[in-house]
Amino acid sequence: MNNNLKIKMGSLPPSWRGLDGLPKTITFCVTENCNLACKYCYMTGKNHFKKMTFETAKRAIDFILSDTDNFKEASVVWDFIGGEAFLEIELVDRITDYIKQQMFLLDHRWFNSYRLSFSSNGLLYGTPAVQKYIKKNKSHLSVGLSVDGNKIKHDLQRIRPDGSGSYDDVVKNVPLWLSQFPNASTKATFSHDDLPYLKDSIINLWKLGIKNVAANVVFEDVWQDGDGIIIEQQLKGLSDYVLENKLWSEYSVRFFDPNIGKPLKEEDAGRNFCGAGSMLAIDCDGNFVPCVRFFNISLNNREPIYIGNADTGINQDKVRPFLALNVKSQSLPECMTCDVATGCAWCQGCNYDMADTDTIYQRAIYLCNIHKATVRANKYFWNQFECVTGLPSERIDQEGENRQGIKKYLQFITSDDITPHCAYRNTKGTNNIMAAEVLEKGLAYCSKNGYTPAFLGIPGETDSEKYQEYIVIDKAGQAGNTVSVFDNTAENQDESGVGILLLNRNNIQNLYEIIEKLFTQLYRVNLVIEDLFGWDNEDTELYRTELDKLVVLMADKYMQGEELELNVLTDIWNLKAMKNCDAGINSFSLAPNGRIYMCPAFYFNDPDSHVGTLEDNVTIKNPQLLLLENAPICSACDVFNCDRCKYLNKKMTNELNIPSKIQCVVSHIERNQSMKLQKLIKENSSCQYENILGEIYYLDPLEKLLKI
Amino acid sequence: MTGELVGTVTEEEKNEILVLYERKMGIEELAATLDSDLLSDDKKESLQDKMIAELGKVTVNMQLWWDRMYEKYRWKSIHGHKWNIDFQTCEIFLIE
Numbered sequence: 001m002n003n004n005l006k007i008k009m010g011s012l013p014p015s016w017r018g019l020d021g022l023p024k025t026i027t028f029c030v031t032e033n034c035n036l037a038c039k040y041c042y043m044t045g046k047n048h049f050k051k052m053t054f055e056t057a058k059r060a061i062d063f064i065l066s067d068t069d070n071f072k073e074a075s076v077v078w079d080f081i082g083g084e085a086f087l088e089i090e091l092v093d094r095i096t097d098y099i100k101q102q103m104f105l106l107d108h109r110w111f112n113s114y115r116l117s118f119s120s121n122g123l124l125y126g127t128p129a130v131q132k133y134i135k136k137n138k139s140h141l142s143v144g145l146s147v148d149g150n151k152i153k154h155d156l157q158r159i160r161p162d163g164s165g166s167y168d169d170v171v172k173n174v175p176l177w178l179s180q181f182p183n184a185s186t187k188a189t190f191s192h193d194d195l196p197y198l199k200d201s202i203i204n205l206w207k208l209g210i211k212n213v214a215a216n217v218v219f220e221d222v223w224q225d226g227d228g229i230i231i232e233q234q235l236k237g238l239s240d241y242v243l244e245n246k247l248w249s250e251y252s253v254r255f256f257d258p259n260i261g262k263p264l265k266e267e268d269a270g271r272n273f274c275g276a277g278s279m280l281a282i283d284c285d286g287n288f289v290p291c292v293r294f295f296n297i298s299l300n301n302r303e304p305i306y307i308g309n310a311d312t313g314i315n316q317d318k319v320r321p322f323l324a325l326n327v328k329s330q331s332l333p334e335c336m337t338c339d340v341a342t343g344c345a346w347c348q349g350c351n352y353d354m355a356d357t358d359t360i361y362q363r364a365i366y367l368c369n370i371h372k373a374t375v376r377a378n379k380y381f382w383n384q385f386e387c388v389t390g391l392p393s394e395r396i397d398q399e400g401e402n403r404q405g406i407k408k409y410l411q412f413i414t415s416d417d418i419t420p421h422c423a424y425r426n427t428k429g430t431n432n433i434m435a436a437e438v439l440e441k442g443l444a445y446c447s448k449n450g451y452t453p454a455f456l457g458i459p460g461e462t463d464s465e466k467y468q469e470y471i472v473i474d475k476a477g478q479a480g481n482t483v484s485v486f487d488n489t490a491e492n493q494d495e496s497g498v499g500i501l502l503l504n505r506n507n508i509q510n511l512y513e514i515i516e517k518l519f520t521q522l523y524r525v526n527l528v529i530e531d532l533f534g535w536d537n538e539d540t541e542l543y544r545t546e547l548d549k550l551v552v553l554m555a556d557k558y559m560q561g562e563e564l565e566l567n568v569l570t571d572i573w574n575l576k577a578m579k580n581c582d583a584g585i586n587s588f589s590l591a592p593n594g595r596i597y598m599c600p601a602f603y604f605n606d607p608d609s610h611v612g613t614l615e616d617n618v619t620i621k622n623p624q625l626l627l628l629e630n631a632p633i634c635s636a637c638d639v640f641n642c643d644r645c646k647y648l649n650k651k652m653t654n655e656l657n658i659p660s661k662i663q664c665v666v667s668h669i670e671r672n673q674s675m676k677l678q679k680l681i682k683e684n685s686s687c688q689y690e691n692i693l694g695e696i697y698y699l700d701p702l703e704k705l706l707k708i
Numbered sequence: 709m710t711g712e713l714v715g716t717v718t719e720e721e722k723n724e725i726l727v728l729y730e731r732k733m734g735i736e737e738l739a740a741t742l743d744s745d746l747l748s749d750d751k752k753e754s755l756q757d758k759m760i761a762e763l764g765k766v767t768v769n770m771q772l773w774w775d776r777m778y779e780k781y782r783w784k785s786i787h788g789h790k791w792n793i794d795f796q797t798c799e800i801f802l803i804e
Contacts, residue, residue: 101746140733
């Protein structure tokens, strides 16, 4: 998985953007009839009698194609909706033919850049008439089918007029649909009643082969107390499922969009995220409205806002309020300053329908708590993602987000007896245990200061279930570990897919054997050398030999489709810059004594080397020495996954920012073996990497530095 | 897209060939509308004539675009292989 650069989770295939990125969308409501009566449908006025005539459509098309002043876009999406548009496929076909012929005969620019779009409930998808239409227009067509999740959830909402569910009849058309539109997504909609089925629903859609799920929640006033807890639990469960099954590179659901749940940027305030007003929708009578949600059949409390028709043209004064809309002008002040504002969506039509007066400038905020719960689960997913994969979270802004935007961790050293997870060990025989009071204070400190807690060991003498939601790193064999630690052995494997292997110099010759065993259960191993300060040339040579054997093993596994990950060999392939020890910058450790350290190694070495307490702020003297830019050797180095252990630096060179020679040599041995493995895999597969490793002449970048 | 990546074109150059490609697809899919009764026989005939003429033009223009781009970029070529463009990325691939 590590070799695949694409993290798909949370993103959706881009919609067609035409020539200039902003195609005009023109929607025809060809019928107000539907063969379903979905409980949550906003079109509450659907009926069996009203449909568009061809003449009405023709008048609208003639008007639109002749009005080049108001329709200046380079590209167009001709969209068909109902009710259920496929109920009127013959009418749609006739309208489509007319559009195509007229665009061509009039030499209209849209002939060179148009699409036909449908949102359908899928019941009629396999009928000969619909299939004939699809074949006729294949290269210009996109069709979305609505499948809501699993059978229980779908049939709870998407019912026929007689009350029976529609799941089975829709699902039988999914394989045909996916064969014709392989990248299609479905828009599963969730409401109060069906939240308990959210996790299973998304999984079911993925299992049906629908890899992109544009899931959303209804905007209306349906939410009840406790719904936030349910959606958060459901999404966290889904998150665990994704990580356990390594689905992040192939599957996606919008709830895990890494861009949601951030504060608004200044420029966001002046934008609008709804296309009402820049789109045009035409009802069965030929009336123009800003979007389908402003149709008469879509509104419960308000009159439609008509912005024109084919005979009178478009009333620009009616359009102006839509064009002028932005986030700020329709939002409450607290929404503008909300810490998790991005991705909190709204529907302009719903806003209008629910507003206290007949205005489009009052944003409905019924889903506020649901959005906040979604963001909590979203953050949980990406935190766990980082922890499990070792890859950076997609939530980190690619445009150089400031350090405060990056995740900060507080590791809880729950006792002096913990199994070490990095290059440290309690050699003094102390027996301190973190008291519940310190632990609670630590969690409060995290909450107040924006730290993500990570438990080293299971908190003793406390209600362990209470801490299940947190990252737990503990010795292998324990239930509930996020990451298991294997202390110089491959024994006691548990259900976690990721493990840390601690290795000391007495076990170098067993490295291959241990990792081979671990790979029978784990897909990722983080190798940590715990006593590098004691290694000599003989040790490094032995280490190189063992890595050599692992290169062959892993290359074989890759050929068989098993993309195993060993941090020292595979992480560098996806890195373009240093990503390593964050101790003292974004990661600190809380010891049983209530003091805060740069990392556990400093605590176990000297309990007086703390950098703060829970009561005081963390204070580090010469903090610039922790930064890469103040580390001259590391700045010149391209072993981006090197441990850069600050404790080891201090211990061996007396400088936090200067690595020891053994650190550099071992890292470069790993780099060279990584290069070998990468070449072997590249020769035999189409794998692509962010970082292609080349030959270098040195094992210690100081040599390179001194040559310049 | 499969094949060997041999070069890229600019966004403007990509849009030139994209318009031609879309026009060609549009004309090809227009043929099926001739079965409908939307046009009189005379109009149908003139539509058909226009389609034939425009299809010829667009095919020639597409070839001219590839010739012009090859002249400019000198991409790798292999006998029996052809170039393809990825409209999302502006990348040119050599495929068998």
